[in-house]
Amino acid sequence: MLILLTNDDGVYAEGLRALARAFAAMPGATVRVVAPERECSAGGHAVTLSRPLHIADVNIGDGMPPAISVDGTPADCVKLAVRALLERPPDLIVSGVNRGPNLSTDVFYSGTVSAAIEGAIHDIPSLAASLTAYQGAAFDDAALIVRAIAEQTLARGLPRHTLLNINIPPLPVAELDGVAVTRLSVARYRDVFDRRTDPRGRTYFWLTGEFLDDEWPEDTDVAAVRRNQVSVTPVQLDLTDHGALEVVRSWRLGLPGERPGPPGAGGGRP
Numbered sequence: 186m187l188i189l190l191t192n193d194d195g196v197y198a199e200g201l202r203a204l205a206r207a208f209a210a211m212p213g214a215t216v217r218v219v220a221p222e223r224e225c226s227a228g229g230h231a232v233t234l235s236r237p238l239h240i241a242d243v244n245i246g247d248g249m250p251p252a253i254s255v256d257g258t259p260a261d262c263v264k265l266a267v268r269a270l271l272e273r274p275p276d277l278i279v280s281g282v283n284r285g286p287n288l289s290t291d292v293f294y295s296g297t298v299s300a301a302i303e304g305a306i307h308d309i310p311s312l313a314a315s316l317t318a319y320q321g322a323a324f325d326d327a328a329l330i331v332r333a334i335a336e337q338t339l340a341r342g343l344p345r346h347t348l349l350n351i352n353i354p355p356l357p358v359a360e361l362d363g364v365a366v367t368r369l370s371v372a373r374y375r376d377v378f379d380r381r382t383d384p385r386g387r388t389y390f391w392l393t394g395e396f397l398d399d400e401w402p403e404d405t406d407v408a409a410v411r412r413n414q415v416s417v418t419p420v421q422l423d424l425t426d427h428g429a430l431e432v433v434r435s436w437r438l439g440l441p442g443e444r445p446g447p448p449g450a451g452g453g454r455p
């Protein structure tokens with residue numbers, strides 16, 4: 186079984202090295218690491234079109250699997266690995282373990298999740314994994330949890346065009362309260378921008394913001410992590426709001442100069 190590991194914190198990040206240790210010890214696993222040479226956190230699903238991508242063989246630690254750094258984004262890394270670098274498409278892609286959570290609508294900004302989305306686009310079972318802490322992080326425990334979830338996922342088979350977004354509280358396994366399968370919540374932040382003045386008197390803004398930790402429905406990812414559970418959210422590529430299709434069709438949207446058609450007819454061509 187060929188397993189591709191990547192991340193958005195950079196090829197030397199501790200969370201990725203922990204994943205490499207955990208998956209290299211998996212029976213029958215061949216592990217390859219292809220990851221950004223620099224941190225790309227909150228870089229989203231960007232791909233690099235305006236310049237070439239350079240790669241380098243790197244050593245991420247004694248006894249570690251072969252690793253390649255790419256001067257691109259997490260999505261670049263997955264595309265390049267699948268299409269050009271690996272001997273064949275991997276059987277599994279794991280992105281992480283990210284330093285910090287990737288919960289709720291923050292998945293739209295996450296490079297960690299974007300790498301797994303790219304894997305799902307290529308029809309490869311893909312997991313994104315994040316530790317919900319920035320300091321004192323127990324990446325080795327988290328990596329073993331990710332490996333256990335990966336083994337169970339491979340045994341069951343993931344639906345096509347679906348990935349799993351995993352968020353792990355920073356606790357020893359014995360102190361966690363199991364796994365919760367959750368839905369994404371919708372994040373809200375307070376005081377999103379710091380407004381400051383630079384030494385030349387110009388105003389500047391720094392994006393910051395405090396996650397509003399109010400009432401979360403109990404089936405959401407944020408609520409599960411608050412309960413010290415590992416949150417696993419199935420995320421699908423199809424962003425269409427299927428429930429809204431009929432509503433928006435009933436508006437009978439038209440081009441300039443078109444008159445509305447009969448209700449329910451869709452567009453109104455004269």
Ligand code: MN
Pocket residue numbers: 193194225226227283284296297
């Ligand atoms: Mn990151």
